[in-house]
Amino acid sequence: MPREKTALLQGTLDMLILKALDREAKHGYSVARTIEQATDDVLSVDEGSLYPALHRMERKKWIESSWGLSENNRRAKFYEVTNMGRKQLSVETSEWTRYSHAIEQMLHTP
Amino acid sequence: MRRKLARDIDEELRFHLDMRAEEYSQEGRGAARRKALQRFGDFKLVVEACRSAGKLPPPPGTNESAIARLLSRxxxxxxxxxxxxxxxxxxxxxxxxxxxxxxxxxxxxxxxxxxxxxxxADPPFEEGRRVRILKNLDAGSANWVPSSLQEFFQWSDALSTFEALGVTKGSLYNIISDDGLAEPVPGAVVSASTFNILRILPQMGRTLDPSDELIGGPEVVVIGHAVWKSRLDGDPDAIGRTIRIGGVPHTVVGVMPEGFLFPFREGLWLPLRTNRLDETLLKARGYLVFGRLADGISLHQAQADLSVVGRRMAVESPETHALLQPEVVAFTKGLFGIRGGLQKExxxxxxxxxxxxxxxxxxxxxxxxxxxxxxxxxxxxxxxxxxxxxxxxxxxxxxxxxxxxxxxxxxxxxxxxxxxxxxxxxxxxxxxxxxxxxxxxxxxxxxxxxxxxxxxxxxxxxxxxxxxxxxxxxxxxxxxxxxxxxRFGALSSALTIANVTLAVATVPLAVGVVDGLTETQEGTTFEADQFLSARLRMPHTEPARASAIRLELIRRLEAEPGIRGVAVGTSLPGMDHPSGRIELDLDDDSSDPRGRRVSSVHVNVGYFDGLDHPILAGRGFEYADLSGDRSAVIVNTNFVNNVLGGRNPLGMRVRYVTRPTGGQTEPWLEIVGVVGSFAAIDAGLFHVLPPEETERVLLAVHVGDEPESFIPRMRALAAEVDPAVIISRPMALNEVFSFAVYVTDWITWGGRILTGILLALSVSGIYAIMSFTVVERTSEIGIRIALGAQRSSIVLNVAKRALVQLFAGIVIGVTIALGLLTVLKGGGAIPTQSPLVMATALGLGVTVLIGVLACTAPTLRALRIMPTEALRGDG
Incomplete structure (x- = not known):
């Protein structure tokens, strides 16, 4: 039985994309798969949001793109994080950590 | 750029869909694809979202349109x-x-x-720009001269830079209807090559063939759409039908498509038939030669080619071609005879x-x-x-x-x-x-x-x-x-002076220019609306026969009941008159050595009687003047006043000034009579009309009221005398279009309107600027009054400045007007006719009045304000 999927929390998509692209350049599908696999398919990326987000982040110069060949030798658009994107990732990660820690604390309050 | 972006987005998203479908591939190809699409959502929406996400955001609050983007550039x-x-x-x-x-x-x-x-403008033929006219420039007069058939044949044989050359000559042709009525239609004789050069196909039948050019061959004609519609009722079987042109039946071999007229507005085409042995015919000028540049040939190459041929012709026939330089000319310019375009006029x-x-x-x-x-x-x-x-x-x-x-x-x-x-x-x-x-x-x-x-x-x-x-x-x-x-200061003064100058200079200048165009013309009233005018042509008739036909037609017209007179001439009152330069046979003739420009008209013996225009002094023409050297001329009163300075003209001799390269001098002519001037004709010299003249003859018939009612009868009489007589453009003489009168009218009215506008603009400018400067000084005036200044001294103070500006403007304006008028009059003295003086006075008067008003009203207003108020207020 497949696990139940959870929609992404508002405002977290950019952070997840940046994290997915942190190690290596990836195309859009690979970004989506990375997020899904890393969360054991708990988080489901809405593709209708993923691509506009990639284009928006490119415009903001957090990521940059180039055309290359995919693993099955097809032309695909690859994205990689820029320095500005890395800074943004670290800002968003620390904010998220602070935020989730606070929520956790609240929930574990006896 | 935008398309590439859309393609990229499309490719990127399709790659994603394919990968996702592959992920679900164990469910079967079709099902995998459907599932991938379902998961993806609305493809178009995502594309649109990607596009707008990738764009730079517009500034807040604006909805950027194409115009806005263009302007922002x-x-x-x-x-x-x-x-x-x-x-x-x-x-x-x-x-x-x-x-x-x-x-x-x-x-x-x-x-x-x-x-x-x-x-x-290019003519509306296929690649019309490459259809050019070939014309000879007369180096002596710097004018183009019409071409001859001889030149056409020589150019055709020698030039390799043209696909083909064609030749044409426009004329009027009487198409005679079954009831015997003749109505002229503009048509042209054309070489068979014409239609190929223009790359135009017939709507029906064929165009002209080289075989049609053979002398003695069947009489054929290609007709235009309008003639086909009006004369053959748009008959679909028109090919092979005959129409009578000037009495001769012609077989219609082709109908051209609607809108095709050539070279000007001619709507029927007859083949050119020339006897190449007839030298007189070959050398006669009046033809238009044209051709299409061969493929890959530039205008420059064609001109070089033609120049070589031109030089050779100058060597071979120096007596006729020494001064001629052939040129390849744009079609429209060549048609109008405007060399180098209007800019060079x-x-x-x-x-x-x-x-x-x-x-x-x-x-x-x-x-x-x-x-x-x-x-x-x-x-x-x-x-x-x-x-x-x-x-x-x-x-x-x-x-x-x-x-x-x-x-x-x-x-x-x-x-x-x-x-x-x-x-x-x-x-x-x-x-x-x-x-x-x-x-x-x-x-x-x-x-x-x-x-x-x-x-x-x-x-x-x-x-x-x-x-x-x-x-x-x-x-x-x-x-x-x-x-x-x-503070307006110097700028305001400069603007005011400039406007005063303009207002003062404009009116007399405009009057002077218009005056110069029309000179001093005294015109007698002439009841043009009582006359029927028409052009009388017999282009296809021998001169001797044409003369006899004309005399017979005049006789029959005069014999018609109610007809009060008939006049025939190369020009009629109110029309354009050809002009020439003449010199006087006087010891003290100190006038321009190039001669005085006068109108020159050839008229029949009974011309002045026919127009009911009496001879004022001397005598009219007599039949005896037709024989001999035809040296008798009659002048009008404008000639006496403007050229002879009021001297008695009878017995005085004049002659046309020939250009220096022309060689022979023109013979002396003797003035035998004086007639009154018709309105709108300047200094005029009348010659007796040679009987052999067949082309440029106009007819005026004194009919009385409603002269146009006589048109059918006149046509019938003409057809009776000879079917070859062409009566064209019949209309009341007062309706006749004269380009000179048209242009003079336009310039006169245009000049008056523009002068009025200029004057209105200048005076409004003067008013605006002067009153503004006074308004600006309101608080200053208030302070002066507060300090005890006399009101009269303040008025004087304000007026002084305005008056200085007005005076400066008037002096400069009058100087400029006088200077320009002197240049326009060619260095002669400024005539002190009343219109010019009146105009100057008007310009001055209006300017001074407006200037004074502009200062007075705000000054008086300022004086009425209490000093404290002026100081406190906005001024």
Missing amino acids: FGVSMIDVRLGVRMLTKHPGLTGAAVFALAVGIPVGLAPMHAARMFE QGFYAFQVLALLILVVACANVGMLIFTRTVARSGELAVRTALGASRARVVMQLFVESLVLAVLAAGVGLLVADQISSSRFDMIADVSPPWFDLGVTRWTVAWAFSLAVLSAGVMGVVPALKVTGKKVRRHILGAGEGRSGV
């Missing part, structure tokens, strides 16, 4: 445009005045270049400068009005500056406001000009090719827009720079009190 924002439009409605008076001034100024400024461009640049001057004056005065408005808005501009707007930004805003005004005015001006030109076009439609377009073209619109931008620059940027100057800004920002801080 020039640093103009839509806000400025909206402000400009708002300004138009906020100050309707100023808008009205400015639009009126520029709506006149911009089209007038454009008119000369527009007219010049019309002659550059004498006076073109004077016309252009005058037209642009009017635009500059319009701009300067509108600029002055805008200036005062801008000054009144100093407060608003100060606020904008205080909020951080740069000087460039404020200047740009004021420029755009002026631009909105100028573009609106240019649009109005073009619309009005288009209406006027299309309504006046009928007048010249007969004498222009169908592709000649007087109306507004894309080119005109582009130029009008450029002029609008230029105008906006003059009237918007200059005042804006002045008002946003550092001194003024400091004043506005620092003190913040009511007065604008703008």
Whole structure:
């Protein structure tokens, strides 16, 4: 039985994309798969949001793109994080950590 | 760029879908694809979302349109445009005045270049630009001369740079209907090559073949669409039918498509048939030679080729071709005989400068009005500056406001000009090719827009720079009190003087120019509406027979009941007259060595009787004058006054001045009589009409009331005498179009209207600027009164400055007017006729009156204000 999927929390998509692209350049599908696999398919990326987000982040110069060949030798658009994107990732990660820690604390309050 | 972006997004998303479908591939290909699509959602929506996510955000609050993007490229924002439009409605008076001034100024400024461009138009044939006219330039007179068939044959044999050459000669042909009535149709004799050169196919049948050119071959004709419709009722079986042209039956072999007219407005074509052994025929001029440039041949190469042939012909036949230089000419220019385009015509640049001057004056005065408005808005501009707007930004805003005004005015001006030109076009439609377009073209619109931008620059940027100057800004920002801080000082004085100069100089100058065009003409009243006029032609008849036919026709017309007289001449009263230069046989003839230009008309013996126009002195023509050397001439009273200076002309000798290269001198002619002058004819010299003249003969029949009712009878009489007689353009003599009268009318009326506009603009400018300077001094006047100054001394003080400006303007204006008039009159003394004196007085009077009014009203208003109020108020 497949696990139940959870929609992404508002405002977290950019952070997840940046994290997915942190190690290596990836195309859009690979970004989506990375997020899904890393969360054991708990988080489901809405593709209708993923691509506009990639284009928006490119415009903001957090990521940059180039055309290359995919693993099955097809032309695909690859994205990689820029320095500005890395800074943004670290800002968003620390904010998220602070935020989730606070929520956790609240929930574990006896 | 945009397409590439869309393609990229599409490819990227399709890659994703394919990968996802592959992920689900164990569910079967179709199902996997469906599932992937389902998960993806609306493909188009995602594409759109990607596109808008990738774009730069528009500035907040604006919905960027294509116009806005275009404007932003020039640093103009839509806000400025909206402000400009708002300004138009906020100050309707100023808008009205400015639009009126520029709506006149911009089209007038454009008119000369527009007219010049019309002659550059390509004819509407396939690759019409490559169809060119070949013409000989007479190096002696610097005019083109019509070609001869001999030249056509020689050029055709020698030139390899043309695909083919063709030749044509327009004429009128009587098509005789079954009831015997003849009606002339413009047609042309053409070489068989013509239709191939023009690359035009017939609608039915065929065009002309070289075999049609054989002398003695069957009589054939190719007809135009209009003739086919009107004469053959659009018969689908028209090919093979016969029509009678000048009494000779011709077989219709082809019908050309609708709209095809060639070379001018000719609508039927007969084959050229020439006996190559007949030297006289070969050398006769009056033909138009044209050709299509061969593929890959440039105009320059064709000209070089033709020049070589021309030089060879000059060596072979020096007596006829020594001074002739053949040229390859653009079709429309060649057709009109305008060498090098209108730009090379004498006076073109004077016309252009005058037209642009009017635009500059319009701009300067509108600029002055805008200036005062801008000054009144100093407060608003100060606020904008205080909020951080740069000087460039404020200047740009004021420029755009002026631009909105100028573009609106240019649009109005073009619309009005288009209406006027299309309504006046009928007048010249007969004498222009169908592709000649007087109306507004894309080119005109582009130029009008450029002029609008230029105008906006003059009237918007200059005042804006002045008002946003550092001194003024400091004043506005620092003190913040009511007065604008703008001191007109020298600028206002200069503008006022310039306007006074213009107002004073314009009127006498305009009157002088118009006066110079029409000279002093005394005209007797001539009841043109009682006469029927028509052109009488017999182009295909032997001269001796033509003379007999003409005499017989005159006899029959005179014998008709109710006909009071018949006159025949190369020109009739109210028409254009050919002119020539003459010299007088006088010991003390100190006039221009090039001779005096006079109209020259050939008339029949009974001409003056036929027109009911008595001989005032001496005698009229007699039949004896037709024999011998035909040296007797009659002059009109304008000739006596303008050329002879009032001397007794009888027995005096005159002769035409030949050009220096011409060789022989012309014979002396003796003045035997004097007639009164007809209105609109200048100095005239009348010769007796040679009987052999068959081409340029006009007929005037004194019918009485409703002369046009006699047209059918006149046609019937002419057909009775000989079917070859062509009666064309019959109309009442007062309806006859005269290009000279038309142009003079236009210049006279146009001149009057423009003078009025210029005067109105100048005086409104004077009023605006003078009253503004006085208004600006209101608080100063208040202080002076508070300090105990006499009211009279204040009035004097204000008046002194105004009077100095008026006086300076008047002196400069009169000097300029006199100087220009002297140049225009060719160095002669300025005539002191009353219209000129009256005009000068009018210009002066109006200017002084407006100047005084402009100072008095605000001064009196200022004096009425209590000093304390003036000091406290905004001034």
